[in-house]
Amino acid sequence: MFEPPTTPIDRTRQWAALVEHAKTLKGTHLRDLFDADPDRVGAMSSDVGDLHVDWSKNLVTAETVGLLVELARTAGVPERIEAMFAGEAINTTENRAVLHTALRAPRGEPWMVDGVDVAEQVHEVLDAMADFANGVRDGHWTGATGRRIRTVVNIGIGGSHLGPEMAAQALASFGHGGLDVRFVSNVDGNDVWWALHDLDPAETLFIVSSKSFGTVETLTNARSARAWLTDRLGEAAVARHFVAVSTSAQRVREFGIDTANMFGFWDWVGGRYSLDSAIGLSLMIAIGPPAFSEMLAGFRSVDEHFRTAPLAQNLPVLLGLLGVWYGNFWGADSHAVLPYDHHLARLTAYLQQLDMESNGKSTTLAGERVGWQTGPIVWGQPGTNGQHAFYQLLHQGTKLVPADLIGFIHPNHEVAGHHDLLLANLVAQAEALAFGRRNEAEPHRDFEGNRPTNVILAPMLTPGVLGQLIALYEHKVFVQGVIWQIDSFDQWGVELGKVLATTIADELTAESEPDFSDHDASTAALLRRIRAGRRS
Numbered sequence: 001m002f003e004p005p006t007t008p009i010d011r012t013r014q015w016a017a018l019v020e021h022a023k024t025l026k027g028t029h030l031r032d033l034f035d036a037d038p039d040r041v042g043a044m045s046s047d048v049g050d051l052h053v054d055w056s057k058n059l060v061t062a063e064t065v066g067l068l069v070e071l072a073r074t075a076g077v078p079e080r081i082e083a084m085f086a087g088e089a090i091n092t093t094e095n096r097a098v099l100h101t102a103l104r105a106p107r108g109e110p111w112m113v114d115g116v117d118v119a120e121q122v123h124e125v126l127d128a129m130a131d132f133a134n135g136v137r138d139g140h141w142t143g144a145t146g147r148r149i150r151t152v153v154n155i156g157i158g159g160s161h162l163g164p165e166m167a168a169q170a171l172a173s174f175g176h177g178g179l180d181v182r183f184v185s186n187v188d189g190n191d192v193w194w195a196l197h198d199l200d201p202a203e204t205l206f207i208v209s210s211k212s213f214g215t216v217e218t219l220t221n222a223r224s225a226r227a228w229l230t231d232r233l234g235e236a237a238v239a240r241h242f243v244a245v246s247t248s249a250q251r252v253r254e255f256g257i258d259t260a261n262m263f264g265f266w267d268w269v270g271g272r273y274s275l276d277s278a279i280g281l282s283l284m285i286a287i288g289p290p291a292f293s294e295m296l297a298g299f300r301s302v303d304e305h306f307r308t309a310p311l312a313q314n315l316p317v318l319l320g321l322l323g324v325w326y327g328n329f330w331g332a333d334s335h336a337v338l339p340y341d342h343h344l345a346r347l348t349a350y351l352q353q354l355d356m357e358s359n360g361k362s363t364t365l366a367g368e369r370v371g372w373q374t375g376p377i378v379w380g381q382p383g384t385n386g387q388h389a390f391y392q393l394l395h396q397g398t399k400l401v402p403a404d405l406i407g408f409i410h411p412n413h414e415v416a417g418h419h420d421l422l423l424a425n426l427v428a429q430a431e432a433l434a435f436g437r438r439n440e441a442e443p444h445r446d447f448e449g450n451r452p453t454n455v456i457l458a459p460m461l462t463p464g465v466l467g468q469l470i471a472l473y474e475h476k477v478f479v480q481g482v483i484w485q486i487d488s489f490d491q492w493g494v495e496l497g498k499v500l501a502t503t504i505a506d507e508l509t510a511e512s513e514p515d516f517s518d519h520d521a522s523t524a525a526l527l528r529r530i531r532a533g534r535r536s
């Protein structure tokens with residue numbers, strides 16, 4: 001049974017050993033490390049599924065890795081991995097199991113949690129999704145006037161948006177079955193207006209995706225979309241043009257969507273881990289059920305590796321430990337994700353939620369304030385665009401920014417003369433960051449190098465590879481949360497702003513001027529200015 005750790009991680013012998021070890025490495029350059037060990041690349045790169053991960057350009061030696069692995073063992077990483085897969089309530093502040101891995105369970109293999117076969121439940125929903133997705137794609141599911149659906153609009157936010165949006169874009173080359181798949185998330189009316197302004201309601205299907213079905217942005221957008229539809233086609237059209245994805249049948253019903261048109265999931269799926277639940281319905285419609293299954297198989301292969309590989313060969317564990325190494329022992333406060341694939345333009349946004357909503361915490365599982373740094377700021381943009389924007393800082397700035405460079409050996413387009421150039425840039429950047437080029441005569445042209453990267457290389461960006469990539473990051477984030485002794489699966493930090501916004505929205509629209517006495521002077525002045533500006 002899972003027990004929260006009792007010794008703060010920074011008071012362990014293993015942490016102290018890493019503090020001392022970091023001091024010994026501070027003056028060592030990556031050039032020296034490569035010169036000293038001809039087998040370095042072989043020892044510090046390995047494969048999981050189709051992913052090849054070269055982590056040799058990190059500021060580590062074999063001793064560092066040994067010490068980090070010891071830290072993982074002390075933190076209880078193996079036990080926590082088992083507890084997660086066993087469905088224990090490791091999300092302690094919400095008293096919930098964390099079972100996104102069961103969303104990719106193989107068909108026909110029971111996965112029992114508290115006497116319930118969760119794998120069977122998962123496959124029932126996947127089958128219902130596939131029937132529906134096929135119906136939309138082949139034209140059996142028509143709109144209220146009998147016309148075929150041409151556009152699918154997913155309305156959701158955060159975990160109910162970023163995953164399907166990122167993956168639909170990532171896999172756009174695999175075709176969207178002749179459908180236009182759009183995403184609306186922001187409560188800014190521009191978002192829904194621009195998504196709908198050129199659409200024909202008779203050919204438009206809305207998927208309202210919300211785990212809670214209580215998120216104000218999603219419900220506001222869904223109401224506007226509903227009004228747009230019913231103004232043109234009447235109330236009765238809703239049944240053919242709106243489906244819901246949620247864990248709350250009651251709220252779906254209250255919103256006015258028939259639960260016969262609802263696809264469910266479970267509270268043991270965290271929002272930012274829900275792409276491969278029914279939240280992925282828009283993606284499944286876009287790429288088709290077989291490709292969606294391939295993506296799930298990709299997730300599963302990394303899950304299997306994560307669960308079974310020894311810590312020192314376990315890639316999500318190693319990547320997590322490298323992040324801990326830089327964040328806690330080298331003072332790095334951010335991590336760049338640099339995909340060399342234009343279709344992965346939304347990957348960083350997706351990983352920002354995955355990582356920063358999971359590990360942006362400062363309270364331990366024991367309810368204490370952490371005495372160490374936790375999750376990094378995750379940022380980045382696809383190469384080569386980023387090279388002409390912020391790479392200057394990566395190469396010559398004063399900050400240490402560990403980075404992941406992600407690339408694919410084969411392009412998923414047929415435009416000649418581009419892909420080799422793209423890949424050459426990826427490889428060149430990793431080389432330049434690590435080894436630099438000295439120029440003592442012209443210091444402004446001096447590249448000191450010694451900037452760490454991981455290179456993740458796969459044959460091609462396919463659904464399976466995308467699943468592998470996401471699972472790699474999911475488990476990396478999990479490992480780091482275990483070491484930092486935090487709950488990576490809650491998100492209480494988003495609550496306060498939501499509560500205040502509700503009050504403030506009322507104050508902005510109130511007939512008579514509120515006294516704003518519950519607010520500080522700055523907030524009150526801003527609110528008065530907005531109200532006055534509205535009147536003028």
Ligand code: F6P
Nearest residue numbers: 158159160210211212215271494
């Ligand atoms: O931003 C907070 C959050 O709760 C996320 O964790 C979640 O992914 C998002 O809002 C959307 O929530 P829901 O799916 O319930 O609408």
